Amino acid sequence: MDLLHAKKVFEQYLDGYDREDDKVRLKIVHTYGVAKCSRQIAERMQLPKEEQELAQLIGLLHDIGRFEQLKRFDSFEPDTMDHASFGVRILFEEGLIRNFVKEDTFDEVIRTAIAKHSDFRLQGITDDRTLRHARIIRDADKLDNCRVKLEDTIETILGVTAREVGETAISGEILEQFKRKESILSSARRTKMDYWLSYLAYFFDINYKVSMDMIRENDYIKRLIRRIPYSNPQTKVQMGEVEEMLLRNAEEFTQ
Known part of the structure; x- marks a missing residue:
């Protein structure tokens, strides 16, 4: 997979949203932070390079549904939109995933990890590789949320x-x-x-x-x-x- 290409596509996707909005800005920084943390966790686990890159790609895409939620509702609250499900919809039902990565080898792992990254509890995954990446993205999300809670204003x-x-x-x-x-x-x-x-x-x-x-x-x-x-x-x-x-x-x- 080509992570530089995926980042370029992500930046193009963001052009459809107001980058000057505080909440949008927060989520852009958070996305890159989660991608970085995902790669670091995978590296510390001594996973193969392909698994490290896959973890980073999932981190890049995990919150892609948030931007439309903010555009429509100006809110992160879950009762306004299930951002994880929306992200899966635009990536896999509408085909946006092929803009980020050409091969479909990793689709099921990416789909499940994104779909379940914000679940109250992680359940229902039996495949070891998929479960590992679902766990990595949940940990990475929480790690960068620590940074968010320290760097961004409480307001x-x-x-x-x-x-x-x-x-x-x-x-x-x-x-x-x-x-x-x-x-x-x-x-x-x-x-x-x-x-x-x-x-x-x-x-x-x-x-x-x-x-x-x-x-x-x-x-x-x-x-x-x-x-x-x-x-x-x-x-x-x-x-x-x-x-x-x-x-x-x-x-x-x-x-």
């Missing part, structure tokens, strides 16, 4: 200031889910702190030790938790407990 991410986030409480249902080391359903979130905690719960859904090693090397857990000033007294105590729990989980991670 862009959550629509309010960091101070306003830290003033709110965590819903009891959300905190209990977190304590059970579960991913948090987007539909269950009520407060801005619920949203912030749901992002931190991503750390419970990491598949590979090399991915967790990258999280630890970048000190993402502490840096993310401490980005918000928790002026709500109860929230401040709870977030101290959250930090301890996540750091312990990272230390004990052996998958």
Whole structure:
């Protein structure tokens, strides 16, 4: 596969969208970040070069449906559009994938990895190669989302200031889910702190030790938790407990 060609086609695809829009810009940077993280995970796993390149290509294409979601709804919320399904539709039902890669050898792996990259839980994949790439893209997505949450403004991410986030409480249902080391359903979130905690719960859904090693090397857990000033007294105590729990989980991670 020709990754330079795929990147050129991706840039041409982006010409149909407003690159000056903050959310579009965020997703462009995120796409390239995920592609980079996917390649790094595959390299650390010592996969063959073709598998490394395939991981990078999946990273490049994983969020292609997001741009149309933003154009139509100006939102990342899942109730506006299933961006993963839309991405699969335009790539494989409408044939856009052939613009990116000429051969169809990798189609089923790419299709499944993109379709399932944002699923609440990864299920239903029996083929080892496909499962490996589905896991890689999910880990890479979370890794770059750590960077996004640190570099982009809280206003862009959550629509309010960091101070306003830290003033709110965590819903009891959300905190209990977190304590059970579960991913948090987007539909269950009520407060801005619920949203912030749901992002931190991503750390419970990491598949590979090399991915967790990258999280630890970048000190993402502490840096993310401490980005918000928790002026709500109860929230401040709870977030101290959250930090301890996540750091312990990272230390004990052996998958």
